[in-house]
Amino acid sequence: MILAERKTAEQCLAIARAFLDATGRAVLSRVSLELKDRLEREFVRAAVLQWNAAARAVVLRRPGSRVEASGGRVGVLSAGTSDVPVAEEAALLAREMGCVVHTVYDVGVAGLHRLFGPLTHLLEEARVDVLIVAAGMDGALPSVVAGLADVPVVGLPTSVGYGLGGSGVAALYSMLQSCSPGLCVTNIDNGIGAGAVAGLIANRAAAARRGANS
Amino acid sequence: MILAERKTAEQCLAIARAFLDATGRAVLSRVSLELKDRLEREFVRAAVLQWNAAARAVVLRRPGSRVEASGGRVGVLSAGTSDVPVAEEAALLAREMGCVVHTVYDVGVAGLHRLFGPLTHLLEEARVDVLIVAAGMDGALPSVVAGLADVPVVGLPTSVGYGLGGSGVAALYSMLQSCSPGLCVTNIDNGIGAGAVAGLIANRAAAARRGANS
Amino acid sequence: MILAERKTAEQCLAIARAFLDATGRAVLSRVSLELKDRLEREFVRAAVLQWNAAARAVVLRRPGSRVEASGGRVGVLSAGTSDVPVAEEAALLAREMGCVVHTVYDVGVAGLHRLFGPLTHLLEEARVDVLIVAAGMDGALPSVVAGLADVPVVGLPTSVGYGLGGSGVAALYSMLQSCSPGLCVTNIDNGIGAGAVAGLIANRAAAARRGANS
C-alpha cells in the first residue's frame, strides 16, 4: 500500500513500478486527480488501473492478474456520510486481501433505529468474521455495535468534527474508553490500517474454514 | 450551594451559617464524613440535617422550613454505577429547587436494551420536562438519549475512565461533538451545575403550567 | 439541519431534496456563496430560498409552507462583533423552531455598562424563556449573564481568539468552569446546537403556556 500524500509524483511512480514488478499489484491511497491521470498515462501499457473515487484510491494490476478470493467476510459500517471515504479505503484494502466486504453507511447513533436491521443482516445472513465501524464526531457507534455483536469490532475514527475534540480526537478517545468488550481501534482516518487488520482476522477464520492452518 | 472541597471546616461552618440565616437552608456538596459529623454537632439545635450518602451532600434546614414543590419534572439517567454519586448530586439539587426527580441508573450503551423501557416511561408516563444524563468512559449515552427524546437533555460527564481520555475527558469531548440535537453539557462531575440548569428549565415549564410568568 | 462543510455540492443537493420531500423544509449551515448560487438554480421551481448572509445559512421551503409560531421566546447575546455569525446561526435555528428571537450584540465584559439595559429588557419586557450567550476570547460574558438572570443560559463559545487558549478553547473552558448557576454549554461555533437546545427549552415552556403537555 502506498500513501500518496506527502510524496512527489515521481516518488509515487517509482514505488508503484517497484511494487508492480515485485507483486503484480500496487495500491495507492490519498490519490489526487492529477496523480490518477499521471498514473493512467504512465502505466497505460504495463498495468490495468482501477480508480475508486469514493476512497480516492488507485489499484494497478499487471494485465491478467486478479485478487484471489480468500473466503474472509468483512462488514463495514459508517456513522455518517462524511465518514464514507475512510470507510471505503478500509473496504478496498480488505477486498484486495481477498475478502468479501459488505458495507452499510449512515447509521449513526442520532437515529439508532436505522442500525438494527442492517446489523442483524451482517451478523446472521452475511455471517461476517469481523466488523469495521467508521465514525467521527462523538464516535459512539463502535461502542453501540460492539455491545450488540459477537464478532471482533475494529473502531475506525474519522477526522470529522470541529471545536474541542474535533478532527476525530473525540471519536478516538471515546472508542478507547468504550466499555463494550471486543473493540480495538486504529488511528484517525487510518482506513488502510483498519482494512489490513480486519482482513487478517477474516482470512485467519477463512483459512480455518478451508482446513488450512489448523 | 457550598462546595466543601478545598475549604476548611471553619470556612464551611461560617458559610453554612450565613446561608441558613439568609435563606433558611444550606446545601453542601463533596462533604467528608468528618465534616458531616462536625456539621451535625454544630447545628444540632439550629437546623435539621439531611445526609445524602450517595451524593456525599448535606442539606441543613431551619426547623419547620421545607422545599416548596415547583411542579417541575426532571429525569436523571446514568450509564454506570460509578456515575451514581454525581447523578445523585444533580438529583438532589433539582429536588431542592422543588422539582419531582425520577432516576434510572446503569443503562449504558454496552447494553442498549436496558435503556428503551425506562426512557419511554420517563417521557410518556412521568412526562419529564428535561433529562440529565450522567456518563463517564465513552460518554455515548447522552448522544443516544438525545437522539431518542424530544425534551432538552443536559449531558453530565463524570470523571470515570482511565488512560487516554480518562477522568471524564473522553466523555465530555464526546458529548460536545454529539450530532443529536437538543443536548447541552456541563463540566466533568458538575452535578450541581447540571441540577441547577435542569431545575431552571423544568421550573420555567412548570410556572407556565401554573399560568405564572406568561 | 444540513452542515454543508465537508460535503460535496452534489451531496448537499441530494440531502436537501430528501429533506424538502420529507418535511417541506431544508436548512443548510456553513454555506459558501457558490453553493448558495447552486442551490438557487437547482431549486428555482421546487422551493423558496432564504439566504441569511450573517449566519451563512440557507433555508429552502416548499412554496406555501411556513414556520408555525410556537410561542417560545429566546434571547441571543454576543460579546463581540466577530461572534455574530455563530450567534445568528443559533437565532436562525430557534426561529425555524417557531420561537420569537431577540438579539443583542457587542455587549462584552470589557465594557459592562452596555450590558445591563438590554439584559433587563430581555428578561422583563421580552420575558424570554432562555438566553443564548455567544462569546469568544475570554468567554466571560455567559458567567456574568448567568449570575444576573433567572432563566437558563446556554453558553455558546466561538472560535474567536489567538495564542494560548485561542480558537475558542479559553472561552469554552471558562464557561465550563463558571460558578454561576443555570449555565450549560455547547461546543465551539455550534450555533445550531445552541439554537436547538434553546428552542426545545423555550417551546417546552410555550407549550405549557398554551396548556399543552401538562
Add this chain to the structure above:
Amino acid sequence: MILAERKTAEQCLAIARAFLDATGRAVLSRVSLELKDRLEREFVRAAVLQWNAAARAVVLRRPGSRVEASGGRVGVLSAGTSDVPVAEEAALLAREMGCVVHTVYDVGVAGLHRLFGPLTHLLEEARVDVLIVAAGMDGALPSVVAGLADVPVVGLPTSVGYGLGGSGVAALYSMLQSCSPGLCVTNIDNGIGAGAVAGLIANRAAAARRGANS
C-alpha cells in the same frame, strides 16, 4: 468482567454474586488484597476462588464449573517486566474465554536479539491465531512485531513511563502511528479489553477449525 477500582467492596460483592448466579462465574480485575480477602470470606461456600497475583485479578467459579476449551490460540508478549501485570490481565481474560495462551515477557526493542527466537516459536510452533503485545515507555515493540508476524496484533500500551509522553501516552501514540500493517490497539492498561478482542479473534478461527460457524 468487574473492574473493582472505584467501586466499594459492597458493590463488588453484589455484582460478583449477580454474575455468579447468572453465569456460574465472576472475574474481578484491579483487586486489592483487602478485597481479595473479603471475597474469600464471603464466597467460601458458594464459589471456588482463584487469585492471580500478577494480574491482581480474582476468578470466582461455582463449584464444579470450569472453562470450556475453545481451541483458540493466543500469544502474549511484553516489552519489560513492569508491563507484566497488564499483560497477565489480558492473558487471564483470554484463558477465561477458553483459549490456550502462551506468554513471553521482557523482550523489548532495547535488546532485539531476545525477541526473534520466542516470536518464531509462537508463530510456527504454537501457531497462535493472534498476538497481544504489551509495552510502555516508547511503545516500539508492537510495531516491530507486526512488521514480522502474519497474524493480527493487538497493541496494549501500559502506563509505564515518565516525563513528557509518560503514563503510557507515548506508547499509545506510537502504536497508533505504526506503519506495520495488521496492528490495532486498546487503551492504556486495558488488559481486559485486549484479552477480550484477542479471545474473539482466536475463537472465531477456532470455531472455523471445528467446522462451526462456516
Add this chain to the structure above:
Amino acid sequence: MILAERKTAEQCLAIARAFLDATGRAVLSRVSLELKDRLEREFVRAAVLQWNAAARAVVLRRPGSRVEASGGRVGVLSAGTSDVPVAEEAALLAREMGCVVHTVYDVGVAGLHRLFGPLTHLLEEARVDVLIVAAGMDGALPSVVAGLADVPVVGLPTSVGYGLGGSGVAALYSMLQSCSPGLCVTNIDNGIGAGAVAGLIANRAAAARRGANS
C-alpha cells in the same frame, strides 16, 4: 523569597540563614506547620519570626530591622474564598517591598453587585497604583476589573477548579484572552510573582511622587 516546597528543611534553614546574613530578612512561602515550628526553634535568638497563616508564609527579620515604607499603593482583589491564600501571598510580598496593600476578597462575577463599591473605593479613595486580581474557576474577574479600572492590573490565576480547564488552566487561559486593555498575568498560584511585579510598578510611581528617579 524562598519557595519552601520541594526543598528539605535543612536546605530551607541554610538558605534562610544566608538571606538573613546578607539582607537582614528572609521570606519563605508554601511553608508547612512543621517547617514553621522548626524555623521558630532554629532562629529563636537570631531573628524575629512572623507567621502569616493565610499565606502559609514566614518572614524572618533580624531583631531591630523593619520594612521601610516605599509609598507604593497596591490593591488586591479575589474572586472567591479559595483564592485567598494565593492573594495573601501576593499581598505579603508587596508589603515586604514597602507598599501599603488594600485587600478585598470574595467579589467574583457570579455576583457582580458586590464588586462595584469596593473597586471604586480602591481607585478613588485609596488611589492604588496597581491592582492584583486573583481568580480561579472561570477567571473572569480580572477581565471585568481591567475593563473598569484605569490602572495596570496583574491577573493572578489560582489552582481552583475541576474537570476540563481545572487547576487554574481555564482561569489563566481566560486572562490571556482578555479584551480588556491594561491586563498582564503571572502563572497559576504565583502569588509571589504577582506581588513582586505589582510592588515594582507601585514603587516606581511612589519614587516619582517622592521626586526620585525622575
Add this chain to the structure above:
Amino acid sequence: MILAERKTAEQCLAIARAFLDATGRAVLSRVSLELKDRLEREFVRAAVLQWNAAARAVVLRRPGSRVEASGGRVGVLSAGTSDVPVAEEAALLAREMGCVVHTVYDVGVAGLHRLFGPLTHLLEEARVDVLIVAAGMDGALPSVVAGLADVPVVGLPTSVGYGLGGSGVAALYSMLQSCSPGLCVTNIDNGIGAGAVAGLIANRAAAARRGANS
C-alpha cells in the same frame, strides 16, 4: 484599538469611523495592504493616515489632532528579527498613549554579549519606567532581562517556533515559569496588550513625576 483580523472591510470602516468621531483617532492592527488602501481611499478627507509597515498597523487621526506626550518612558527589546512585527505593535500602542519608546532588536540569548550594552543604556541613560521583551522560540530573553533589570518587565511571547512547543507555546510557558522577580506576561503575539499595560505603568510613573495623581 481595532483588531482587523476576522472582521470584514466594511466592519473595519464602520468601527474606525465611530472611533474617529468619538475620540479623534482610530488605531487598527493586523491590517492587510488591501485594507490599508481601502482605508486611505475612504478617509482621504476625514483623517490623516499613518501606515506602520513593520507593525502592520494603521493610525487614523482627525486633521490637526496629535498625541499628547505623557512623559512615560518605555523600552522594547526583541530576541530575534522575526519578533519585530509584534514588538513594533507594542511600541506603536505605547507611543499612541504618549510615551517615549526606545527599541532594541535582535539581542537573544544565543548571543548574550549583544544584550548587556543596550540594556544598560535603556536603564541608566533612557531611564525607562518599564521594559517590554518580545521573544519566540525558547522565550528565554525576558527571564534573563528581568534578572538584570530593576523595573517591571512585560514578557511578550511571539508565535515564532516550530515542532513541539512551537507557535509561541514554549516561549509563553517559559516566561510563566520564570524565576526572575518582576516579570508578567501577555498572550502570544499580543503586542497591543503588552503596549497597553506598559503604557499604563509608564504613565502612572510619569503622572507622579508631573505631580499629578499623588
Add this chain to the structure above:
Amino acid sequence: MILAERKTAEQCLAIARAFLDATGRAVLSRVSLELKDRLEREFVRAAVLQWNAAARAVVLRRPGSRVEASGGRVGVLSAGTSDVPVAEEAALLAREMGCVVHTVYDVGVAGLHRLFGPLTHLLEEARVDVLIVAAGMDGALPSVVAGLADVPVVGLPTSVGYGLGGSGVAALYSMLQSCSPGLCVTNIDNGIGAGAVAGLIANRAAAARRGANS
C-alpha cells in the same frame, strides 16, 4: 545558518550578505525556489551558490573558499522516504562543519531486516563517531538503533504522521521515552540542530584523533 521561513526575501539577502562578509559562507535552510532564484541573481558575482534540492537548502560561498575537512565521521539514517528532506538538512550541516557524512535511507522498523547490514557497515567499516536517526510516524527506529550501536545517537523526529500523535509528536514522545542508553533528541524537523550537535560530537573525537585538544 539562516532559517529562511518566516523571513522576507530582503531580510534573507541582508543576513546572507552579512554572513558572507564575516565568515565567507552563508547557509540557508527551508528555501523556496523563488528565494533560491533570487539569491542566484543577487550573488552571481559575490559568491558560488550550491542548491541542495533534497534538503531545500542553499550554501553560498565566497569564490575560492571551501569547507576544511575536520575528520569527523557522521552516519545519517532515515526510517522512510518522507523523512529524507530533514535527514538531508542534518547531513548538509554536518558536511559544512567538515565531517564526512554517510547516509542510509528507508530502513524503518516495519521491515527490520533492511536495517542490520547498513548499520553494521556504518559502525564497523565507516567507523562513524555518531549517528543521526530521522524518523516520523511511530519514531521507533532511533530506539532500535541505539539498542544496537555503541556510539551516541541523535534522534531526529520528523513531522510525518497523521491523526493522534501526528506531525511528529508521537515520534518525539517515543524517542524521549526510549529505554536504549545513548540516545538524545532534537525538536521535530530540526535537521539543522541535529546536524550541529552531531558535528560537534564527531569533530571533538576527530580533534582528539589529530592530537589536538588533548
Add this chain to the structure above:
Amino acid sequence: MILAERKTAEQCLAIARAFLDATGRAVLSRVSLELKDRLEREFVRAAVLQWNAAARAVVLRRPGSRVEASGGRVGVLSAGTSDVPVAEEAALLAREMGCVVHTVYDVGVAGLHRLFGPLTHLLEEARVDVLIVAAGMDGALPSVVAGLADVPVVGLPTSVGYGLGGSGVAALYSMLQSCSPGLCVTNIDNGIGAGAVAGLIANRAAAARRGANS
C-alpha cells in the same frame, strides 16, 4: 542501570543479582531508603554497596572490582538547588562509565553573573568534552550555555515547576526550541539517559586521545 521505581523489592534484588553476576556491578536509581537498607542486608557479603544520597542511587560492586578510568571529561551544571538530585544521577552514571565529572550547581539565569566564571573554568581548565545542563522552571540555562560553549550540550529538564508548563514541561519545550546550536535533550528527570549519552560522547573523544578507535 536498574530503575527501582515501579518495581517490587524482590524484582530489584533479582535483577541486581543478575547484573552483579554478569558484569560485576549493578546500579540502581530512584532507590527508597527502605530498598537501600534491604539491599545492604541482602548483599552484605556478595558486594560492596555505595549509597549516593543526593542522586538516590545505589552502586553494588563485586569486592575487588572498580571503575576503569576512560579519560572522558564531563561537566554537569544545574540551574537551581532543586535540580541537583537529577544532575547527580547524571554525574553518577558518567562516573560509572569511567569519566571524570565536574559539577557546578545553582547558576540559573535569574543571576547570570554566577555562571560565567565556572563555565569558563569547565571549558578552559577542565577541558570537558561535553556539558550536561540540568534545569527546571523556565529551562533557559541550557540555551544560554550552548550559546557560550563550543562543546556539545545535553539539556536535562527536571520536573521542577508548577502551574502551566509545570513538572518540567516548560523546561523541556524551551530546550527543544533553543536557537543555540549544539544542544540536544533527554526527557524530564532522565538523569540516567543524559549521563549515558554524555558518557558515550566523552569516551569517544577519550578513546581517540588514547589513539584507539581511530
